[in-house]
Amino acid sequence: MIQVIAFITAKPGQRAQVLAAFNANCTAVRAEYGCIEYGAAIDAAGLPPSRGSIGPDTFIAIEKWASLADLQAHAKSAHMQAYGAQTKDWVERKLIHVLEPA
Numbered sequence: 001m002i003q004v005i006a007f008i009t010a011k012p013g014q015r016a017q018v019l020a021a022f023n024a025n026c027t028a029v030r031a032e033y034g035c036i037e038y039g040a041a042i043d044a045a046g047l048p049p050s051r052g053s054i055g056p057d058t059f060i061a062i063e064k065w066a067s068l069a070d071l072q073a074h075a076k077s078a079h080m081q082a083y084g085a086q087t088k089d090w091v092e093r094k095l096i097h098v099l100e101p102a
Contacts, residue, residue, distance in 0.1 A: 001036070002071050004063035007054065007095040014090040015042075015057050021087050022061070028079040034070025038063050057092070071098065 010018045022040055029038045040059045047053075054060065065071040074080060 001101060002065040002068050003099045003101075004061065004065070004071065005097045005099065006061040006063070007058055008061060009055075009058045009092045009094070010090050011092045012057055015059060018087050018090050019059055021083055022059070025079055025083045028077075029074065032070070032074055032077065034066035035074070036064035036066060068098075 008018065008022075019040060019042075026038060029035060038061075040061055042059045043049075043053050043055070049055075063071075065074065
């Protein structure tokens with residue numbers, strides 16, 4: 001199994017737009033062969049900011065794939081290419097960690 005933790009930081013004030021596009025794409029991604037889990041997370045509401053907070057412009061994509069080949073096919077899929085094109089002007093940076101169980 002392959003796990004992905006991706007920190008997606010939008011340009012200031014653009015996170016809602018990026019998250020809307022991400023969430024609109026989730027159904028297509030979850031239908032892909034090998035997709036086990038795919039979703040987004042933000043800082044929990046009601047907690048004060050801390051050193052571990054990701055902030056108001058960032059969200060984390062949490063993914064699990066059956067294999068590295070499945071993840072690679074996902075990255076090349078038409079809907080991911082379209083998502084990337086749609087959001088490219090709204091995203092400041094991406095930090096993507098591709099992991100395997102220890």
